[in-house]
Amino acid sequence: MEQPICLIENVGNGQLVVNPKAINILSNFEQPMVVVSIVGMYRSGKSYLMNKLAGAKRGFSLGSTVQSKTKGIWIWCIPHPFEANYTLVLLDTEGLGDVEKGNNKNDIYIFSLAVLLSSVLVYNSMGTIDQDAIDKLKFVGELSSMIKVKSQGNDDEEAEFSSHFPMFIWAVRDFHLGLMIDGKAVTEDEYLENALKLKKPEKTIRDQDYNRVRQQLRMYFGKRKCFVFDLPTANEEHLKRLEHIPDDDLNADFVTQSQKFCDYIFREADVKRMKETFPVTGPRLGELAKIYTETINSSKVACMEEAVISLAEGENKMSVQDATQHYEDKMNKVVFPTETLSQFLDISRQYEDQARKIFLTRCLQDDDQRYLKEFLQTTNKKKKEFSFKNETKSQEICGALIRNLSVDLEKALSEGAYNKPRGHGKFKQDLKAIEVKYNNETGKGLKAEEVLQEYLKSKEGNSAIILQQDNALSQREKEEEEERSRKEIKEMEEKMQQVEEARRAQKAEEEIANIKETARQLMDKFNEEKKIMNEKIKQAIEDKSKEYDLYMKQAQEAQAKMFKEQIANLERRLQEKNNSPFDWISDLVKWATKIFRF
Template structure:
């Protein structure tokens, strides 16, 4: 399972539930999730056992069989079972269906077991389906008391927070109540209502809390409204009037089921496919299958070890794992792309740097795509440093190959010249002129050779400079020259040596400057890439906060209409808090820490830049550093 294909022919247990109530993840299921790199839409279903949960999940999977329907009175699904399929309507997304162990299993007889299963379903899903039978009455509400108890197991932040429960709505899934075998008319006070209005009416509070029972009645409804920002209701007729059909649902044809039930099931599935979003973490990070596996493991271990699961702590742990992997993956991408693309030696340094920058940008995008919550940007700094090391290695290889070719060419074209030197053929009258002509011929032949690479002129200048002393020796012994001519030629030869040495130094300085400018461009591109990424995440968080504000405004208005002023005021306080958060995120000051971090990076790099570029680049390096201070 990789790339764009997901192949699971049947469900697999994701979280095992042993007979003694201990939950543990199934390594085989985690291995499947690890190979899913696409974003996942996670739909969990919870509810009492023997209420037909598995049938709905099979319909979402587009299959008649899969999750065990089990028609006897025992709960068939133990723990949480997973089925991953390509999303029916979202390209390059995976739909992960989680069928949970039936709540209220008399064989378990453990209330903690139900709370743990329910909490994990909430933590892992982007859409939570609560499945019940009959009607939404007080009995159905009583069976949903787990909602009020998950606050004991779930924390948003590691530090104590008085408004902890108010933040659940920013992180919890959408809530869908599926009422099975519904036999009443959809009316309230004799007036027709929609399914959603039916649910919201059931969530209205009692005006006066005269007893503990009244307080419990209201408390559960308050929490349902507070925790789940989006709520939806579907009612289903009985699938068939025949008892045998109900006991054989995975084998009978759809023609044997009630048309109304089939239509209701289709609307339910269509809604899930359309409205259930990608599972998100920290408000903005799309969760992949790989990350979902980490979440399942971390949350399960946290609940079993500490009896509580902290979203912030799990996010920190996962971010370290993902950021380390992001660095490794991105650096490996740069290295492999360079090996695939580069042909040593490149004609020019600029050609090498352009190719390297292209590979760096690809690697940067890979890093930014996978990394998240890199609070101090230490992983991006590590990424930059490792890529720079790899680039320097490739640069040295490029220079070495160029030098190897150039030295071989000079050796080839100077063989006759070297032989003449060995035989002292220039120690004759007119030998100096012959020497200069042969050197020029070597230069001309060398210049005509293609593919010499970035060291072409430097190697040539080194060779010509090395011949300076020999030229002076030869001209001094050339009897065809007068003493005055010898003095003049010697002066020219010394000037030429100085010019060649200066040219060689200028070539090296020019290459150092190009390298420095490229390093500076890389630093700027990393800043730009990070700011763009955080801008996108910031935008997503603001959108989510705006959605939460609108939902809380709806709840506030509802409580005001019902006359619950204190409850309405509480929601208004929450709205004010979220509005302030929204304003803070709209202020560009939010990304100031990024610049502060990269200032430190630049401060570390500055001495290297000066060393690489030489003192003539000192003012330019300092200028670039100062520009980051703005």
Template structure:
């Protein structure tokens, strides 16, 4: 994208509307997306940091007046500077606390959308992290009304939700104090964590309010980071035109701090995922933006699980269509008819494998393998169709060749040339010549023998009539000739049946291989998902253990117990998932039976 574009517009009637032009642009991005959003009070320099991340001095409108510049949420997609084949997605949000908006409803919705769509959320503020700064971050406490994990009430939601939320980065601008606590130098992260310490015990309502926001920040954002920035420059003229100012005009300290901020994001913020499994690409990001915006604007809240289910439904249907289309387009490149069925199956197998990999790569949350079964049905149906086309083209060519070589024979037959004494011998001689010329032709395809059999069978009654009229033959010779005629037809029929049985067995064997490969790939896919889930589970448990330890140090046993209970729940869920994978043979067996049934039915249809 050459420049930012509005992704979610904040309309005059206080509605949030997704920009279809932005969704169309996003659909063209197929790489994993690392999504960084920035929120904060208006006129605090959010857009400047976004431009630094983009590697461009200008992009998002920085502005130099007291009027808020950004409205809604703007998006800018650029190549990721350090992650190969990744897209860095920057979301610049409308400034919070704009007096022209009247109330804070819009602020809460914008903040909630930034949380839902991001890999990392940067909160930008000025001055210090004091109580006033915390009060301006009140939206964290209020988004619990707009974001739910599940549609039904969940008592542990506050503790569980961090696994769905982004990395939280607090950028403190125009900081002029020393990082000193009780006479000792501290890190920026320590500075943030100290600001999030709770009062214990809670003696008053004011204490409860003080702790409530801090508890939620700590609960919602398991990974937290802090960066402080001094004044960019001492010159007011430079400050008013930051987007045009070269680094040489800025404070060296500010430039170094900006670089550290960018480097941290480039190195530590990963691609956006849904439910820790599905990597978000441009198309998926657009779908999430539409679903979450619709829910937050028109419903009571955005439900993460409902969005996941809806996205999974769309992605699985798209996976079926995309993979099936790939198979069809590839099969259209095959030169038909093929010489044998084996030649056809060999080429089809390669494209079936490609289609299967495409499906499994895009398929998501297909727990009961309903979509996999539908994909197999579609693939077998299309394969069946191409086999029919292969046979039809073969028959067309074969019948054309027979017609060409039998033209003189058919004219003689129509003129009664064989209804004379010795006519049967000439009939057999000429029919044999047609057969020999036909067999010498190339490129007849899979129906070569069947087409010839049908032609010879069509002349059986004519031949018997010629035998009966041939006065050169006595009664015994006529009976022998008729018997030879019937025997030849019988042998051709038997040979055809053997070929048909062989082809049917070929197709069944091929389908069995396809089913086995599909199940093998499915198991590998499930094991990979399990590994990723394990890693994310372990990361979440480490975050919760860290929070629990902090609460224990502060003597907050009740809060620490909540974290302990959640960690135990996570471990149980992890063990249950492991058992589910170990005991998936029954489920796989059911799928195998269904696929076998489909392949058998397909073979019978062909035969």
């Protein structure tokens, strides 16, 4: 994308509308996406930071007046600077607290969508992290009323947010204080964590209000980071047109801080995932935007699990369709007939492998292998159709060749040219000549032997008549020739039966190998998803363990106990995930063996 485009438009009256043009553009991005969104008060310089991430002076509109410039949510997809296989997606949101909105629900809608769509959430504020700055993050407290993880929630629903919510980065702009606490220098992260410390004990309602947002920030966003930025420039005119000012004319510390911020995101920001494992691509991000926007517009709670189920239904249907269509398109370009069955199977296997890769890459949450089975059945059906086409084409070519080579013999038969002494020998000689010429021809395909044998067998009646009319042969010679013919026919039939049985066995062997390879790749995918899931759960355990240690250190036993229970739940979940049985793999092979009739 050369420039940003509005993804979700704020049309007023609290209604948000997804832009179809943006969805269409997103459909072209098939790589996994690192999605970075930025939220914060209006006219606080959010767009400037997003343009820095894009490596551009201009892109997202900065504006130069007190009026909010960005409306809705704007999107910009660019190549990831560090990861060639990823796409970096930037979401710039309209400013929170805009007096012109006239709808106090609009801010929480925008904030919720930013949380739901991104893998990194940057919160941009001005000055310092003080109580006023914390108060402006009141939207965090409303997330539990806007978002849920599972359709069947539980009392500990909010505890799961940290496993699904994005990394939280607090960007403090125009920071003018020293990073000192109690006379000691601290890091930016320590500055943030100190600001999020709870007041103990909670003696009043005011104390509870003081702690509430801090508790929710700590619980919802396990991975937190802070960056502080000096004033970009002391020149007020330059501030109004910051996108036009070269870095050399800006505060050197600000330039360094901005680069540090960008490098961190490029290096540490993870791919946006659904249900902790499935990577979000352009089409998936577009569908999520539509699902979540429609839900929020209808004043319903946005459920992550239901969104994945809804998205998976359409995605899996398309994965079957696209994969099988790819196989069909490739096979339609093959020049038939192939010389051997092995050649056909080698070609088919190549395109089956490609189709399977398309299917497994796109398919998600196919827990009962419903769509995998549909893919295998559809591909197998198309494979049989192409196999039949291959055999039919061979039969057509071979039949035409036999007819062409046997013109003189057929003419001689019709004229009775062989009905004379020594005629049977001449007939057998001419028939053998046709066989030799036929075998010397190329490009006949895998049905060459069958067509030839069928033709030779069809001439046995002519041979028998000619033999009986050949007066040059004795009765004994005729009987010996008849016995020889019967033996040849029997040997020919047995040979053809062996050939057919060998082909059936070869096809069955190929299908079994295909199913086993599918099961192997499915296992690889499952193990990769399990690895990602394990990493996510372990990270959540680590984050919550830090919170537990902090609360224990501060003698806040009630909060510490809550985190201890959450850690125990995560550990049980981790164990259950690692102990999942693999019966479905053997079941899949049994199913395929029955369906494909090996």
